[in-house]
Each structure stands twice: as C-alpha cells, then as structure tokens.
Amino acid sequence: MLDAAFLARDAVAAAPDLIGCTLLLDGCGGRLVEVEAYTRDDPASHSWPGPTARNAAMFGPPGHVYVYRSYGIHWLLNLVCADASAVLVRALVPEWGRETIAARRPGVPERDWCRGPGRLGTALGIGPQHDGALLDGGAFQLHQRDGAPVVAATRRIGISKAVERPWRFVEAGSRWVSSPIGGPSAA
DNA sequence: CTACCGATCGCCT
C-alpha cells in the first residue's frame, strides 16, 4: 500500500508516478496506464471555480477520492492530491476481479472494460457513495508499482479550456489506454 | 478506421 504522503503533492507531480501502480476497489482493478492531472490553478479543473458542494472532496486532504457524474450518465474517479489538485483515472489493465467486471459489462470486449474514465467507473462499481472515501486499504487500495514504466505526456482529452497543458500521462505502447497519442486525431 | 449524434442530469451562471 502507498501511504497518504504519496499523494500529498501537486497532481502534476504525482500523476506520472501513478502509472504502473495498482488501484483496486473491492478487489476489482489493476495496473494504471492512463491518468490526467488537474490543479487549483487550472481552468479545466473542477476546483477552478472554488469550493462548492460537488467538489468538496477536492478541497479536503490528499489521499481521498473525488467522484462526480459526467454527462448525466458516467461516474468518474479522481485521486485527490495537495492544494485542491487531483488525478483523473482514465484507464487501467483489468487484472483483478475479472469475473465481477465481466458480469457488469456483458458483451463488452475485455479491452474496453476499463479504457476510458466512464467505462472504468462502471467496471469498478464507482458511484456517488464513494465520493470522499479514503484510500486506506479498505474498499480502495493503491499499491506501489514494480519497476518504472516508460511514461509519455500528452494533451488532456475531452476538455475545452487549458488544452495546451501536457498533463495526460500514459504508459508508452500500452494497448489498454483510451488513445495511444493524445486523443482523436491529436498530435 | 474516422465522424457524427443522442442520451441524460447535476451543477453553476
């Protein structure tokens, strides 16, 4: 288990170090291959407007999770870092709890189970009840990686503000990321 | 393979 100190720094610093680490919720999850960083000083971040009811977890201590609903449909998972920054979890390798995940996504190819933040939320069973939960080895577990994967930085996906900040981090060459480069037709 | 569009709703202006 990684301790809270691992996330007690800016999300931009913590995000690349999270690639290769293993994230589990109730035994479902696997190795992280794609994340994005969002900071307090970041027009694309949910903490940008200041504290509200929705983003309260982002303004709490590091080492908790921030969960919110996207497009009225999907539940997205973030790991809260220091100073109201957070890391959006976008993709992982489904290594643990595979039978549970398969039951949640009938007919969906294995490669798509956790490829994209919305699908990952469904696969792990993320919901509003998890907002503010502690990454303490209970329901949520975050384990240190073995070795150092090759990490590439690209532009973030699906946002309209601060698009130039290269704060999306992927494991180079992984087939489990939502897009190998920088999103649909990005350089 | 890429491109477009509808679904669906909580939050902020």
Next chain:
DNA sequence: GGCGATCGGTAGC
C-alpha cells in the same frame, strides 16, 4: 438555462 474531465451506436470511407 446552458453545458460538460463520456460512451455507444450508426454511417461512411
């Protein structure tokens, strides 16, 4: 009242 840190289906090349 407008707008997403998205996905899945369909259409077209």
